Every structure is written in structure tokens, then in C-alpha cells.
Amino acid sequence: MQKIGMTTTVPMEVIYAAGMIPVDLNNIFITHENPQSLVEEAEIAGYPRNLCAWIKGLYTTTLQNEDIRTIIAVTQGDCSNTHALMETLEMAGVKVIPFAFPFDRDYDLLKLQMEKLIESLGTSWEAVQRTKARLEQVRQRVKELDRLTWQGDRVSGWDNHLFQVSCSDFEGDPEAFASRLDTYLAELPQRNPIKADIRLAYIGVPPIMDDLYDYLEERGARVVFNEVQRQFTMPFAIDDIVEQYRTYSYPYGIFYRLEDITRELERRQVDGVIHYAQSFCYRQIEDLIIRQKLKYPILTLEGDKPNKLDARTRMRLDAFLDILR
């Protein structure tokens, strides 16, 4: 089956319906044994040093995975760095299919975008609708995992992150993913409860470092809400698939995202919020809006390189937890 790369979540129902396998390039990049080497390779190719590491990682990841020769690039709803990423990949012979989430969440425009995607991958609305029903089975279970994260005390922030972030492509095999998840859920009751007196929310793009959640838990704090990762799971059960991707908040403006964030912070009873922004990302600017709108203690974390927290970031985390205690 043909693999289709993607730069962030797109209506993957279309890809599965076309009998292809979606591959979220972010996930391959960050699980590479040495992700930083991929970033450096992009820099050698000519990508600027002062540019988001995700973009550089995606560039090298695509070039290295020769079985992925077509990618769907989100040209609106993510950053404009993606445009140049597309162009440099086209130069390298990769076929690029653009996809735009309309800035104003316009239903018709979004529908048109999906229509074009359906056409270019050669499938139909009916097949897409059937696929949606199939994926719904898996999404239901992820929803349960997320519920258990904040209503129980056995799902770690990292597991919550990992399972949800994987929903951007279901690792290319939704059923296999679902059965792994079933096993995880079945084993939960035997797990030790996580001891943490501080409940945190994590908002912003997924972290480029993988030890954040463990670091927090070692210090008695746990993440009970992963904002964007949860969005990847299409948390709102909506029949109309266009509406589903219109309700999905990640590609749209910060004010719309804040509605979802505010609701969840309240529901999940968090003590503080970590706003993660990637170095050199335009979303760093939105931090000032987030700080004005959310009435919670907020720590703004900046991540640059994969894969581990640096000493400065750890110092900042310690201070934040100290404030919350």
C-alpha cells in the first residue's frame, strides 16, 4: 500500500479510504534514534539555524524515507515555514498535495478542500464516511484513555500524550493501534497510582523533548490535559466529517482554541498551565494572548532541540512547581 506523508493532521479518513497509509512525518522524526542529527542535516542542506527544529526534522525525515514520495502539506492552519518545506521537498522530487484549513473555519471552503483531496487521491465521499465510522471505534477508546487520565490516577501524562499524538495517523494501522490500546487499558488497574499533588495542563504543540512528563511526575506533578494531542483524536463525536474538521481546533486561531482550553481546564481542575512554544515559532507571540485570557498560573516553556530537557528548562519547571505549592 502506498504511504502518504503529512506535515500535521489532515482528514486522514480520505487517505485510508483511498487504500493508502497516512504517515505523520512528525512522529517518525521525533522517534528517530537521533532526531537532532536530522535537524543538523537540514542545516547542512541550507536550512537556517534560527528556524523551528520540527520543520528541519520533517525535511530530512522525508528525504530519508524513500517509500514516502507523496506528502500532504498543510499550507494554512500551520505555519508558513511549511510552504518553504514543500518547495524544498518538491526540488528533491517529492510530490506535494497542499491542504488548507480556512482561517475563519468556513464550512464550504473546508468542504472544498476535502473534495479536492478526495479527488486527488481517487476516492469518494461514501468511502470516506465509511472510514470515519471505522476510525470512530478507535477514537472511542482513546477518549476513554483521556477520561481515565483526569478522572483516575493511573494514566501518566506521557502515555496520554503518546496515545493521543499517535491518533494523527494511527500509526498506519488503526486496528493494531486499537488492540495495543486495549491491552494498555486492561492492564491499568494493576498499575500503581501516580502520586502527584499538582495537576497540570499542557497546551501548545507537542513537546520536542520526551522527558518532560516523567520529570514532572518525579517532582509530584502530573499532566492531566494535553491540549493539541487531544485535538488530534477528534474529541468531539460529530457525524458530519466536514464539521468534525471544523470543530477540531488546532489549525484555527488562538481565540477558538482558548474556548476549548478554558472548558477543559475547568473540567479537569488543574492547578497550573504549561504553555509550550517551539523556539522560532510564530505561536510564541500568541503566548501574550494566552496569558491575558487564562486566569491560571502559566509557565511558558520554550523548546528548541530534541530530545531532552535542558538545565534551564528544568530550573524553570522547578520554580513553577514551587509557586504552585
Place this chain on the structure above:
Amino acid sequence: MLCGIDLGSRNVKVALRDQDGSLSFHKFDTVSFYREHGRAVEGQLRVDFAALGLGVPERVVATGYGRQTINLQGAEIIPELKAHVLGAIQQTNLTDFTLLDLGGQDSKVVLVARGKMLDFQTNDKCAASTGRYLENMAAVLDIDLAELSRHYENPVDLSSTCAIFGETELIGKVVEGHTLASLAAGVNYTIFKRIKPMLKKLMSDTIVFTGGVARNQALVKILERELGVPVVVPTHPQFNGAIGCCSYALE
């Protein structure tokens, strides 16, 4: 005797507190402190306090940049900003202030109200507003830090966002023929410009200024003039973190 240790990026600062409450201070170069007086025992750093001339403390509380990597044997480790807040309270008897700490490689601003840390800011991956920058710039001007710290009038305008490029820019200004006084003032002003956004966000009625850079009198003057609030520099600005560790040990 209680011992507070601030493991800084360049110096290890030690404060010893006697039964009668009197404090004494010791400073070591960070690298030689680790190399000559410490040894790794089962993943922990064992420090020979007696050999350092520090006697045998009953309790050791440590903090600092090294705290993440160095697991000091027998020491209780506390978060760096907490140590600094405690130190500032201990040294000034104030409970409501904005703490500005400019150290060898990093800068921190903490808002403290009723003796508790409310919010904070730290510099990101850039040493351009720290002691290292001042040292480099003093070297370019061929003066010592004491001389550099005297000037704050008629500063030359230095834009530099980067400590290294800043040197080139300063050399350019030297060539243009500015007086040493305004060149030095320009260097001091640059520090202020960099920390201003952090301070503005966390302003209060008083600034407590600590860290090695707090000995820069010109910067103190600039802060007072530009922000219109009193700037309190405690007696031992550089040992503030270590003193905070002692206060913690006392509690």
C-alpha cells in the same frame, strides 16, 4: 553550623551560618571545586568539606545551576529561584519586591509578594545580559569591571542583541571616537535594555538586585532612573543564593 551552597556556572558560593547567626562566606571556582574537592561515590558527588576549610556542617542545603547534574551527597537540594527569594528576604527584611538576579551566565526576575514567589522570568539561551558580557566588554575597552561600573551618563547607543556581535559593534564605536565614559555607559545601558521587558512584566515598588552584576553601581543608577523605583542591593549580592539555602536550613 549550617551550610548553604550555590553551585553556579562559574563560581561555587558557600555561606556558613554559625550557632549565633553569624555568616561567613567562601567562593570557589566551579571547575576546580568539582575537580579538586569532589569525587563521585555511587553516582553522588562527595565533597570534602574539611579539606575546603569549611569544617563539618550539621546540615547542607544546596542549589544552583549545577543542581540538575550534580547530586551532592548529604545535601538537601532546593530550587534555584526559591533559594534566591529566601536569600533576598533574609538579607533585606523585605517581603514585597521584584528580585533581579544577574549572574555569570543567566538573568532572572522574580515577583515576590508577602514573602512568596508569584511569577518569574528568565533569559532564554542567551548570555547577553549577564556578567560574562560585562567582562568581555570591559576587556574590549581595556578597563576593569570597577571602572566600567562607574559610567552611566551619555551612553552610546549599542543595538546588539548578541554578546559576541556586541564586541564588534563596540569596537566600531571606539573607532568613531566616543569617550571612554560614554562607551562604558553604553555597555551598562545595553544590559538594562535587555532586562527591561522582563522587569516591566513583573514590576513592583522595589527592586532587590542580586548576583555578581549587582556590584555594578552604574546599572543600579540606570535602573533607578529608568524605572523610578528604589533599587536595593543587599550586602552580599553574590552570596544571595547561598544565604537563601542557609535560611531554608534554619526553617
